[in-house]
Amino acid sequence: MPLRLQKFLLGYSGTSLATGLQVILLPWIALTVVDLPALQLGWVQASVLLPNLVLLLFGGALADRRDPAAVAALACIGLALCHGALLGIYNLFLISLPILLLYGICLGICSAFLQPARDNLVQRGARNRGVQASERRVQKTVTWMMLAQYGGQAVGMLLASRFEYWGLQALLGVQVGVLLLAAAALVSLREQGAGRAATEKLPHTLILDGLSQAWRHPVLRELTALMAFNGLVHIGVFLVVLPLLAEGYGRGAGYYATLQLAFVAGTVIATVTMLRRGQGAEPGRGILMCLLYSAALLVAISLGPTELGLIVLCLCWGAVAAASAGLGRGIVQLLAPAEYRSRIISIYQFALFGSAALGALAAGVLSEYAAPLTTLLWAGILSLVAFALVAFSGALRRVKISDSEV
Known part of the structure; x- marks a missing residue:
């Protein structure tokens, strides 16, 4: 190394x-x-x-x-x-x-x-x-x-x-x-000379330049929108509904900690697998498949699995989330111009985590008036709709990565 x-x-x-x-x-x-x-x-x-x-x-x-x-x-x-x-x-x-x-x-x-x-x-x-x-x-x-x-x-x-x-x-x-x-x-x-020359620009101008650059690139625009959806629907649901489910099983904080550890274990397994096998030549298709798998997992959890079944599904959920995050961050690193890279990374992260706060609020309201399992079902249905829209658009689906190695 x-x-x-x-x-x-x-x-x-x-x-x-x-x-x-x-x-x-x-x-x-x-x-x-x-x-x-x-x-x-x-x-x-x-x-x-x-x-x-x-x-x-x-x-x-x-x-x-x-x-x-x-x-x-x-x-x-x-x-x-x-x-x-x-x-x-x-x-x-x-x-x-x-x-x-x-x-x-x-x-x-x-x-x-x-x-x-x-x-x-x-x-x-x-x-x-x-x-x-x-x-x-x-x-x-x-x-x-x-x-x-x-x-x-x-x-x-x-x-x-x-x-x-x-x-x-x-x-x-x-x-x-x-x-x-x-x-x-x-x-x-x-590195020597790594600072940028455009120091005369005000911070808000630099931010607007980064937003404009991300918007003009179809793949980055579509990817950022998809990450905002993931934060709104997937992370928001995870933060609110998972502890409610753990409480519903009546197993206390220990069971909730087990679900969290299963999710983390899934992220590690997926990351090690990508390290051994690579991210593939078509990472955009991989992100689309992760969205489809997430929809299937949400629907499966909404059916009310057993305690052990929920642990297994959380492990799978963590693996899918890690794969999607890794593929998305790889695309950003490759496609973002060097002079805009930090700004586009911050836009990507803002879309993901900013929408997660709104998603947590929405999941809490829906779970209050309906039920946690109903919230999961709707999240799964919305994920299927998002999958169809992104697949139809095609910008992310057509991303190709060179096989060359240095």
Whole structure:
């Protein structure tokens, strides 16, 4: 494995490990350390998400104006400072709701600048001895990136499960350490002259330029719309309906955790499979098939499977979700022009996760007035409709990847 790729994966897995810890630690601190009620817990969770969504497009614009390796490294240092500050406040017994809200906002701000800059470095990680990477090598690097992401998050979640034995100080210290290590790995990928010359443009102009570029490209336009649909229908349903189903089975939090682990296991299996077999010469067709499989899985779950059956279906759901995400991110890396890449990545991520928040709200309303299984059925039907529309359009379906290798 080339040294540049090793550095990129080290940085990416470090940031993902810290995220896995954060996903568990933040709500756990709110519930057990500060003893917040459910409504205030929602405020804390939203404090991380909202700044991320508001600033994500600006993060993409900054990574296109400056060296993305430097931007990603500075964002890692910012996250490390956030966790270090909370560690100091915890030692002084001063953690409260306002402190957690400020902590969440700072995490969201740093994450908004980290994500597009970090993903922009795929092309540098794919190069070998300065030679421009082939399409196949870029696809493989994207798959390695996703394995680092899912694997790092899984390790972070496993470390967070030791909360009662290691304590909050040790886990916050781990976050600070891995983020500083990630920053060192990412900053080593800096290149001379990587900054952009168009520094006279205002941020909103750069964002509009990126939106215009994505809109003019039929494949990127169709792919972004499809990812918005996935966030609205699939991620939204997953976030809301899955815990409701687990509660309906009467098995408690342990069963819900098992469903989550099954989903993560599916993502890892799919990513390893793509690493061994590649993403194929027609990734657009692969995304379409993933959409069809998702529709079938949603309909199957809506029929009310057994407890074991739901675990198996969640594993399959994770595999399909990982395959679709890997293929989509590979297409973005290959088709986005270099000078617009960070902005188009941020647009892609904004479409996916911004619509997920709306999807979670819609799924909650529908589940409140109907039933969780009915919500899943409608999600499956909508997925079939989306499959037919995208297949009929044909832009994504006709994407071809060269077989050449460097």
